[in-house]
Amino acid sequence: MGNTMIKVNHLSKAFGDLEVLRDINMEVSEGEVVCIIGPSGSGKSTFLRCINQLETPTSGEVLYKGENICDSTADIRKFREEVGMVFQRFNLFPLKTVLGNVTMAPVLTKHRNKSEAKEIGMELLKKVGLENKAHVMPSTLSGGQQQRVAIARALAMEPAALLFDEPTSALDPELVGEVLNVMKDLAKEGMTMIVVTHEMAFARDVADRVIFMADGYVVEEGPAKQVMENPKEERTKTFLSRFLNQ
């Protein structure tokens, strides 16, 4: 495991009177895979969105390679180029082809020329198993295929890390596996990932570390095996047993 890449210090977030995140601390090293689990409404998505400033934290800081990106002087676009995000609902651009979705951002932000971007885009589509869908519109794809395109789109920025917000929750059960497999491959290649998920097997088998959140707090965190198989906290036990009994 490498150096610290993302460090979150005393992060809090409130929507009006509703305190959603309370004093969250977290550290992610280069090449690490961290899974965040927890009940619905516990603030997992909000936390992920605070990391790349889709939500502005109420207080606290997010350090990326030592630089506080919550600072008003920080270059948030540069950070976002380096730390990509995959959404629960894919959020593909509906009027662009699959390949167009993948090549758009690199052409605009990295000033890559179109043919080079296309070449790299095709490579990435091959990687997620969709090179034969390059020229179709996203709406003609299944949910699992769309999510794989979304992953390829994020990878096209050559990110140092990826944030995933429940990437398989909007999928029919039979399509979950194909997306998780792509994510497993990324983990093996050493991609740094923070993954909010309800896929407990994925958290146990792929993550290095698991964070259990509830009511805006980090209740428990530790090595994946330990948290998933021998949780210390009562709330973690209750949460996990509910999942096992499903």
Add this chain to the structure above:
Amino acid sequence: MGIDLELLQTIGPMLFRGLKVTMEIAVIGILLGFILGSLCGYALQGRNKIAKGIANLYVWIMRGTPIVVQALYVYFVVPEIIGLIKGERMVLDPTLAGILVITLNAGAFISQLVRGALDSVDIGQKEAGASLGLSKMQIMIHIIIPPAFRSIIPSLFNQFIISVKDTALLSMISVNEITRQTQNFVMRTYKTIPGYTVCAIFYLVLLSVLMIVQKLVEKKIASK
């Protein structure tokens, strides 16, 4: 009394001359109205309070006054006021005044369309753009505008048809469009019934053609 060949030979060329003026005003008016409406629609959904206030005032005035009064105002009052300020008599070309009226009118309607369309683009796509490091401007141009524009094309076409019909009111300010041409013909020949009947049929054919084109455009968009 009837509609005969001789009558058609006289009124026909007049109507086609009128058609040229009508279409010129409607087409230029809708294009300029689209530009004006886009700017105002952008202002209406944006954060700049002053721009929003101006856009709202404009839409309010356009919606709250009849188009005939607007035409009379632009044609007669505006040159008078400019004349008073500059101290010399000024005359506005009727066709130019007509284009201005249609532009202002279509612009007010289009601004509402544009505001709604910009607002209704899925927030998830904007966030996806932001998360890829795109600037606000790039998100606007590459993510918000394309689907927004696409969604208003049918309504834009509808406004174009309304604008074509609205040009008839410009006969009030002596614009030589289709209706004015017919009035001239009737005044010269006293052939009231055939004159206006041919005029009505002429409009009906023109607008039917436009409605058919509209249907084709809508089908084309829906099929994509």
